[in-house]
Amino acid sequence: xxxxDAVPCFGAGVKFRFDQVRDxxxxxxxxxxxxxxxxxxxxxxLIDGVSSVxxxxxxxxxxxxxxxxxxxxxxxxxxxxxxxxxxxxx
Amino acid sequence: MALLAELxxxxxxxxxxxSNPLELERASGELSSEDWFRVLDEASELGILQVHFSGGEPxxxxxxxxxxxxxxxxxxxxxxxxxxxxxxxxxxxxxxEAGVDHIQLSFQDVDPVMAEWxxxxxxxxxKKLLAAQRIKAAGLPLTxxxxxxxxxxxxxxxxxxxxxxxxxxxxxxxxxxxxxxGLRNRAxxxxxxxxxxxxxxxxxxxxxRLKGAMIIDYVVPDYFAARPKACMGGWANRFLNITPSGKVxxxxxxxxxxxxxxxxxxxxxxxxxxxNSDAFNRYRGTDWMPALCKSCDRRxxxxxxxxxxxxxxxxxxxxxxxxxxxxxxxxLMAQAVEESRPDAEFVARGCMQVxxxxxxxxxxxxx
Numbered sequence: 001x002x003x004x005d006a007v008p009c010f011g012a013g014v015k016f017r018f019d020q021v022r023d024x025x026x027x028x029x030x031x032x033x034x035x036x037x038x039x040x041x042x043x044x045x046l047i048d049g050v051s052s053v054x055x056x057x058x059x060x061x062x063x064x065x066x067x068x069x070x071x072x073x074x075x076x077x078x079x080x081x082x083x084x085x086x087x088x089x090x
Numbered sequence: 091m092a093l094l095a096e097l098x099x100x101x102x103x104x105x106x107x108x109s110n111p112l113e114l115e116r117a118s119g120e121l122s123s124e125d126w127f128r129v130l131d132e133a134s135e136l137g138i139l140q141v142h143f144s145g146g147e148p149x150x151x152x153x154x155x156x157x158x159x160x161x162x163x164x165x166x167x168x169x170x171x172x173x174x175x176x177x178x179x180x181x182x183x184x185x186x187e188a189g190v191d192h193i194q195l196s197f198q199d200v201d202p203v204m205a206e207w208x209x210x211x212x213x214x215x216x217k218k219l220l221a222a223q224r225i226k227a228a229g230l231p232l233t234x235x236x237x238x239x240x241x242x243x244x245x246x247x248x249x250x251x252x253x254x255x256x257x258x259x260x261x262x263x264x265x266x267x268x269x270x271x272g273l274r275n276r277a278x279x280x281x282x283x284x285x286x287x288x289x290x291x292x293x294x295x296x297x298x299r300l301k302g303a304m305i306i307d308y309v310v311p312d313y314f315a316a317r318p319k320a321c322m323g324g325w326a327n328r329f330l331n332i333t334p335s336g337k338v339x340x341x342x343x344x345x346x347x348x349x350x351x352x353x354x355x356x357x358x359x360x361x362x363x364x365x366n367s368d369a370f371n372r373y374r375g376t377d378w379m380p381a382l383c384k385s386c387d388r389r390x391x392x393x394x395x396x397x398x399x400x401x402x403x404x405x406x407x408x409x410x411x412x413x414x415x416x417x418x419x420x421x422l423m424a425q426a427v428e429e430s431r432p433d434a435e436f437v438a439r440g441c442m443q444v445x446x447x448x449x450x451x452x453x454x455x456x457x
Contacts, residue, residue, distance in 0.1 A: 012259065013192045013231035015167055021137035028139055028167040030192045030233050030260055031307070033092075086259060086305050 004054030162189030174221030318395025
């Protein structure tokens with residue numbers, strides 16, 4: 001699993017924005033389009049190139065009053081998946 | 091949903107596999123900057139998220155930075171598909187200022203002699219290497235694209251290595267597709283099955299080695315397949331092509347299909363064309379399909395394959411794509427493979443000279 005102190009940022013040329021037409025957040029990358037689900041969107045919104053994986057998990061755990069262990073597993077899994085796809089850099 | 095904006099058919103290169111139509115559109119008929127601004131506005135309203143500026147060579151249009159800037163203001167993701175031979179420091183700076191998101195750079199081979207034999211542009215390879223450096227120096231992601239055919243298929247390994255050495259985050263190893271000039275030159279381009287299988291093995295090995303370091307996208311020719319490709323993700327499903335003169339097509343070969351009136355952005359809005367035109371509705375979905383396709387459980391996977399290929403090879407745009415083993419015309423694929431020859435001659439893509447004059451008047455010489 002990725003370390004808690006890793007700081008995720010979006011890959012070069014990757015854009016994360018709200019799309020009015022689809023009424024949802026989209027991830028745009030070279031020849032790729034992702035429509036992340038609600039959970040993923042909340043995680044992606046917290047990627048700022050400064051906050052670590054641990055900090056992101058802390059923020060979400062507090063906001064949703066959910067067990068941190070569960071949150072961090074989900075966060076790590078999502079970020080690893082997006083890193084494999086070249087969308088996020090760790 | 092993506093828009094392929096073919097800004098011009100002018101290009102300094104003459105690759106024999108070019109997917110541009112045999113009848114290249116004249117520079118004098120190209121859409122103006124203002125036309126393109128309006129098209130981009132309409133594209134954004136339609137829900138298009140990505141614009142691929144292409145051609146010919148999109149950088150032959152001096153207004154490219156303005157078009158990119160306009161697209162950026164609309165929050166469209168901008169990609170430029172270029173040969174890179176016009177990507178000077180000045181051009182790069184202008185594109186960066188315009189907010190370009192991504193540049194895809196083509197290479198014809200790893201070897202400059204072979205590359206220039208195929209591309210027909212002396213000094214092209216060296217310019218492309220400089221372009222790659224400029225793209226990296228600009229902090230943009232670099233995608234390199236290699237079109238594969240029988241004359242370079244043995245160097246796929248070296249191409250992947252070169253792409254990686256140049257710092258590509260993504261490389262496209264794309265076997266030539268047989269449309270336009272590519273179809274005209276098919277006998278000279280189509281690899282053997284052995285060559286294809288070897289290339290595929292090479293790509294798979296490279297993917298294992300380079301996982302996490304570089305994405306390798308791979309496209310094969312469907313002449314050896316049992317099932318057809320999901321062409322464009324299905325007719326008029328999530329893709330639009332606009333030609334240099336403003337004709338709107340569901341794919342870049344669609345004008346080869348007879349009896350279809352392809353609308354122009356000059357007379358109708360993109361939204362209207364997308365939803366209401368006969369051209370876009372003609373083969374959309376599954377209703378139009380012959381019984382063979384309609385009853386097949388892959389109908390919403392490959393959408394019956396490619397209409398343009400069905401027309402070009404089997405003479406009927408509404409029939410099953412011959413690439414499908416279920417098609418009664420499937421033998422045509424094996425026949426094409428039989429006909430390909432290592433010594434077949436190329437017909438070089440028609441050349442439309444890129445203007446070298448500094449004024450705004452366009453000077454074009456056609457061969």
